[in-house]
Amino acid sequence: MSETGEEFDLLAIETLKSRYLQEGEKDWEDVCKRVAKAIALNRGEYTEFLDIILSKAFIPSSPTLMNAGTPSGQLSACFVIPVEDGIEKIFDSVKTAALIQKTGGGTGFNFSKIRPDGSVTVSGVGTASGPVALMRLFNEATEIVKHFGKRRGANMGILDISHNDIISFIRAKRTEGVLSNFNISVMLTDSFMSLADEGRMDEVWNTETGTKIGEIFSEIVEGIWRNGEPGVLFYDHINRDNFTPALGDISATNPCGEEPLLPFESCNLGSINLSILVEEGKVNRDSLREAVRKAVRFLDNEIDVNVYPVPEIEKATKKTRKIGLGVMGFHDMLLKLGLPYDSEEALRLAEKLMGQINRAAIRESEKLAAEKGPFPEYENSIWEFPVRNATLTAIAPTGTISILAGCSAGIEPVFSWVYRRARIAGKEFMLVHPLFETHFKQKLSKPDYNRLLEHVYAHGTLQDITDSKIVSEEEKGLFRSALDINWKTHIDIQAAFQRHCHAGISKTINMPVDAGKEDIGKALIYAWKQGLKGLTIYRTGSRQHVVLNLKKR
Ligand code: UDP
Known part of the structure; x- marks a missing residue:
């Protein structure tokens, strides 16, 4: 019997029907067969790929599930598109973004090359409108393309901390509803962060505008406090892991931030379901390694069978062959192991697991390099031995594929044990987390269980329940949500x-x-x-x- 609750199964089926089934397909197995067939190069691979996807041990991200084996054939979720200063080039970038979003991919841009608001244009006639006004153009394009695609287009807009328009950029999303197709992020540097950390808030950061460290820092804090925007990116940490520095610095990421990429690179994502790796109270490390091995082959094959939106993307992607293997169901795994999310053991497990995944992924990429050759820019990279992929691991939000898998998203703690899910295909779902349900249904009488559900639904937590017969201190530790x-x-x-x-x-x-x-x-x-x-x-x-x-x- 499935471990997920009935409502969770129902939600997975509704999601599958509304977004992934192609004409003539009736269930998950049909989707898996189409996808495995499109990505496998031979029968052996087909069987392996079908096995991991069908069992939900590994699920590729939405564009692959939607488009593999269809006329679109576009498989990647993440793209970074450069934005140059100049009308023609800007509209080229808008066009590329539109072509990507039509197929369900997300696009990230760093707008720092755009000259600031009010400066003189190249032709010397009129004044430039600056990055923030330009972002509206990209936003509108996404708004229109939305109606052609199966999933909402998403953008990441980035501006460097030293750009003259940084304050208006930080404030760009302060009014609710503005730039609704964008996440925005400030690209911070070590030098800015060190000064902020040392409390040197009165020092001038930008000598052209006279803006002080403190002004910028408090604008960022204010924006986040008000509505969670902007996000921040740490330039030096991102570029510390730039495996191909000869190809340039990394200045942008995809919309949800998990894939820092070079201009025109795309990346295929896929996630391993940690939750189902728990067997008899232990993590099955052999199954984990097996899943990683197959997943790396799967994601690497995708690079060759992918249909690229424009030639520049194909060229850049095939130079480095980056793939993004990640995880989902981490909190469910902890619950099954009886470990609270906020415990030393959880931290140690996180570190150990991801270390194993990364090592197993590198090993497989090394084998692939021996079979098929390393990524073409390997000689120009900082890798000390040949691998097939310049980077291998990334952790995506898994917003939809975790619903298909019936597990907690990415490495997030469960947001709420009981909640109502907005209408999907005309239905409203009341969802109780399956592991919460199993645990408390077994322990409590029906009326007590129902009272517990009502309490958690109304209060959003069980931490304030004082009756230890209903919820013990140990259970409070285990069932802590986000x-x-x-x-x-x-x-x-x-x-x-x-x-x-x-x-x-x-x-x-x-x-x-x-x-x-x-x-x-x-x-x-x-x-x-x-x-x-x-x-x-x-x-x-x-x-x-x-x-x-x-x-x-
Ligand atoms: N993404 C997008 N539109 C969306 C959701 C996601 O373009 O509505 C892109 C974006 O680049 C994001 C990536 O897909 O970072 C992965 O998102 P997620 O893991 O939630 O996708 P899933 O595969 O679960 O659908």
Whole structure:
């Protein structure tokens, strides 16, 4: 019997039907067969690929599930498109982004080459409108292309901390609904962060504009406190892991931040389901290694069978052959092992697991290099032995594929044990986390169990339940959800995974509604010191639509 609750199965089926089934397909198995057939180069691979996807031990990201074996054939989720200063080039970038988004891929841009608002244009006639105004152009293009694609187009807009328009960029999303197809991130450097950390807030950062360190830092903090925007990226940490520095610096990531890429590179993502690796209270390390081995081959094959939106992307991608193998179901794994998310053991496990995955992935890439040759830019890279892929690991949000797998998303803690899921295909679902359900249904009488559900639904937590017969102290430790967990722990877990991950990690650092601005400032500094490549903080209820939902409730 499946471990997921009935409602979870129902949600997976509805998601599958509404987004992934092609004409003539009726279930998950049909999707897996189409995908495995499109990616496998021979019968042996077909059987291996079918096995890992069908069993949900590994699931490739949405564009692959949607497009493999179809006329579109575009398999990648992540792209970075350069934006040069000049009308013609800018519209070329908009066009490339539109072609990518039509197929379900997400695009990231660094707008720092665009001259600041008000400066004189190249022709000397009129003034430049600056990066923020330009982002609206990209945003509108996404808005229109949305209607042609199966999934919402997503953009990441980035601006370097030394750009003259940095303050207006940080404020660009302050009004709810503006630039709704963008996540925005400030690209921070070590030198800026060191000065902020030393409290040298009165020092001038930008001599042209006279803007001080403190002004910029507090604008970022203010924006995050208000509605979670902007996110931040740490340039030096990203480029510390640039395996091909001869090809240039990395200045942008895909929309959710897990893939820092060079201009025109694309990357195929896929995630291993950690939850199903727990057998009799232990992690099955052999199954993990097997899944990694097959997944690396799968993702590497994708690079050759992929249909690229424009020739520049094919060229850049095939030079480095980056793949993004990640994980999902980490919190479910911890629950099955009886370990609280905020425990020393969880941190140690995160580190150990990701270390194993990274090593196994490198080993497989080494074998692939021996069979098929290393990535073409290998000689220009910092790798000391030949591998087939310049980078191998990245942790994606797994927003949809974790629903298909019926496990917790990425490395996130479960957001809530009981919640209502907005309508999908005309149905509304009341969801109880399957492991929570199994645990408390066994222990409690039916009326007590129902009272517990009502309490958790209304309060969003079980930490405030005083009756120890309903919830013991130990259970309170185990069943802590995203908001019961301190921001520091969120960052520590992200850092533990990051230490063994080539690319980046998509994760939200949740803070309670009453978190202060000083907490946000501290979190930014702490995350930088822990070596993260980027950070997204979200203070509960700080976005309008969330507030409305709460009121309605
Ligand atoms: N993405 C996108 N539009 C979306 C969701 C995701 O373009 O609506 C892209 C984006 O680059 C993101 C990546 O897909 O970083 C992976 O997202 P996720 O893991 O949530 O995708 P899934 O495979 O679960 O659908």
